[in-house]
Amino acid sequence: MKYGILIIAFLAMSFQGFSQNDAITKYFNQYVEDTSFTVVYISPKMFGMIAKLSEDEVEEDVQQVIKDLKGLRVLMKDDSDGIGYYNEAVKTLDLKSYEELMTVRNGEQNVRFVVKDNGDIIEELLLLVGSPEEFIMISFVGKIDLDKIAKLAKTADIEGLEHLEKVGSHQ
Amino acid sequence: MNPLEHFKTQILPMKDKLFRVSCRITNDASEAEDVVQEVFIKVWDLRNEWSKYNNLQGWVMQLIKNKSIDKTRSKHRKTTSLDGVYNMAQHGNSPEQTAVLSDSMRQIKTLMSDLLPEKQRLIMELRDFDEMTYQEIAAELVIPINHVKVNLSRARKTIREALIETENFLSREN
Amino acid sequence: MKKYQHIEQLLDKYWEGETTLAEDKTLQKFFTSETIPVELQTFQSLFQAKSDIQRQSLSDDFDSNLLAMLDTSPKVVQMATTSENIVNTQNIQAAELQKWRWIAGIAASVALFLAVYIVMPRTETIEIAKSELNEKDHKEALKSYEQTKMALMFVSAKMNQGAQTAAKGLSKVKNLNQIINQTEQ
Numbered sequence: 417m418k419y420g421i422l423i424i425a426f427l428a429m430s431f432q433g434f435s436q437n438d439a440i441t442k443y444f445n446q447y448v449e450d451t452s453f454t455v456v457y458i459s460p461k462m463f464g465m466i467a468k469l470s471e472d473e474v475e476e477d478v479q480q481v482i483k484d485l486k487g488l489r490v491l492m493k494d495d496s497d498g499i500g501y502y503n504e505a506v507k508t509l510d511l512k513s514y515e516e517l518m519t520v521r522n523g524e525q526n527v528r529f530v531v532k533d534n535g536d537i538i539e540e541l542l543l544l545v546g547s548p549e550e551f552i553m554i555s556f557v558g559k560i561d562l563d564k565i566a567k568l569a570k571t572a573d574i575e576g577l578e579h580l581e582k583v584g585s586h587q
Numbered sequence: 588m589n590p591l592e593h594f595k596t597q598i599l600p601m602k603d604k605l606f607r608v609s610c611r612i613t614n615d616a617s618e619a620e621d622v623v624q625e626v627f628i629k630v631w632d633l634r635n636e637w638s639k640y641n642n643l644q645g646w647v648m649q650l651i652k653n654k655s656i657d658k659t660r661s662k663h664r665k666t667t668s669l670d671g672v673y674n675m676a677q678h679g680n681s682p683e684q685t686a687v688l689s690d691s692m693r694q695i696k697t698l699m700s701d702l703l704p705e706k707q708r709l710i711m712e713l714r715d716f717d718e719m720t721y722q723e724i725a726a727e728l729v730i731p732i733n734h735v736k737v738n739l740s741r742a743r744k745t746i747r748e749a750l751i752e753t754e755n756f757l758s759r760e761n
Numbered sequence: 762m763k764k765y766q767h768i769e770q771l772l773d774k775y776w777e778g779e780t781t782l783a784e785d786k787t788l789q790k791f792f793t794s795e796t797i798p799v800e801l802q803t804f805q806s807l808f809q810a811k812s813d814i815q816r817q818s819l820s821d822d823f824d825s826n827l828l829a830m831l832d833t834s835p836k837v838v839q840m841a842t843t844s845e846n847i848v849n850t851q852n853i854q855a856a857e858l859q860k861w862r863w864i865a866g867i868a869a870s871v872a873l874f875l876a877v878y879i880v881m882p883r884t885e886t887i888e889i890a891k892s893e894l895n896e897k898d899h900k901e902a903l904k905s906y907e908q909t910k911m912a913l914m915f916v917s918a919k920m921n922q923g924a925q926t927a928a929k930g931l932s933k934v935k936n937l938n939q940i941i942n943q944t945e946q
Contacts, residue, residue, distance in 0.1 A: 456912070458905050465902040466909065468894055473903065477660055478910045488909055520923040527919055543916050554912050562920075569705070569917035591833060599827075603818045610817055620819055624827055631831045695810035704922065716814045718782055740778035746807060747776055754803045 439510045440542070440555055444489055456490035463487070463558075481565055485558035492552040502526050502546020505553055514542065517562075524548050531560070538562060590634040598630060601644060605651045611712055612655035614696075622658060626650045698749050699742075707742035714739055765798060772804070 447453045458466075466474075467483050474482075495501065506528070514530035521527070525547035532540040538560040545552040588596075602623055609619035630647055640646045699708050706728075713719045713727065714735075725732040768791055774780045775788060791797070792808035894902055 456908055458909060462902065462905050463909075465894055465898055466906045469899075469902055469906055474906060475910070478906075478913060481913060482906070482909055485909070488912055490908075490912055518920070518923045520919075522922070527923065529920065529923075541916070543919060545919070552915075554916060556912070556916070565913060565917050566920045566924075567917070568913055569921050591831075594831075595828075599824065602823065606819050607814070607817055610814075616817065620823070623819065624823070624830075627827055628830060689809070689813045691806040691809035692813045694806050705918065715785070715811050718785075718815075720782070736778040740776065743776050743778065747804070750803050750807065 439508065440489070443505065443508050443553075444491060444555075447491055447493075452493055452495075454490070454492045456488065458488040460486045477564070477568060481561065481568065484561070485556060487555075487557040489555045490553065492550065494550050496548055498549055498551040499524070499526060499546045501551035502528075502544055505544050505546075505551075509542070514540075517541075531562075541565075590631075590637070593637070594631060594634070597643070598627070598647060601647060602627075605648065607717065608648065609651055609655045611716065612652065613659050618658050619655070622651060622654045626654055695746070698746055702745050702749055703742050707738045707745070710735055710738045711742040711746075765801070768801065772801075 444457075448455050448457075463482065463485050467479075469479075493501065511528075511530055514532050517529035517531050519526075519528045525545065528544045530542050531538045532542075539557065541554075541556040541560050541562070543552070543554040605623050605626070606619055609622045610616055613619050613622065626647065629650065637643055699711065703711065709728070710724060713724045714721075719727070721732050721735045724735045728735075768788065771780060771784050771788055774784065780788070789808045789811055792801075792805050793812045797805055
């Protein structure tokens, strides 16, 4: 029942920042009720609150990126058919309307980065990962600076790397 | 034991270990020395808080890591070019640093940073340079212990192949 | 020779990640000694680097310089600052989050979502006054911050991984070039 309300609310809302991403919203909604998926959704309002955290609670470089974000959606699942989900996502999400940033195949792991830009500004970054172990979809919406994001892992502490391990980068 | 005694006997002796950890993160011996000095001063200034920490030495180590990361980040802002992601992947040592490195150090560190994925490089550093046990590495990185051995082996073998290739190339030259 | 056979056996174990720290030390001692047979010289730099890195230490006058800089006058007892507590809380939170999956995010997201979008009029974009966060919001915000940070780190790591895969091939060439340049001098 709780999830029912959630779906209705999702569909009924027009998200500031998400309004042009109907395909993703639809895709996201498909799985949001599925308890075998890990789902994360962070709204514009929540990003506003994050921006108010005090300096000693956050890392400056991370906050610099976050302050321009409006939304985050994550879908992930440990599944031996991660590649199947990946392919389905690639088909369903109308990736043609995105600009391909990078596609990597590392052994059996498929990774695809696509972005949507509005002139000079990148408004959305979508990452898809599919492997025989898992499927991951991450969508960032807002004013996205790829340089800043790329730099984060270069100087990342162990925290960033163990997250890599947590979601599985099997090489 | 008064604070100064405690500082001299429990905290100051950590200096070389802390220095090596900071070197690993900052890749710059003089930055690392600054980090250790600044952290020690801060730790001393906070001596009234020492009793609050269960693991004082662990706290000091964490401060060293955080400070080293901060210094690395501000250096990166000044020196890294903006030509896209490929250039992000390249990072060499700063000019002041190379004077301090031996040839072996420079060669091995370059190979490790160029050829190894982050995780493998880190595991190899923690084992071969910091001499941590597999338990300690697994706890530090929050990964299963068997992952440590597997990745360590892959890392070492990659370096081995690179060294052999270099050797073969040189002997062909002669 | 028997002596080298032992080293070669240890080396084989070393590549497999099966040596103990003591055995690593044995290898290190061997490779940093003067007499190494030609066929094993390939790996000398690896153990030499290990030795050099471990010998890195601070300058001799570090201790005296530092102690001179410390303020050893008796300190007025201060109340613990809240920033220390927040740092500790953040470390503990970060550590906990590191151990959990993002399953934790569902509860927070759902709760927040319901609170914001069901309860509030939906067509408004709610302006948050530049005021302090209350305790509940603060907790939610911290949790969301950590989740966002993890997502960003993951994306960033994947970007670099992709670049590294491209850089790998080029790096081998670069390394050989460096060696050539050195030997030509």
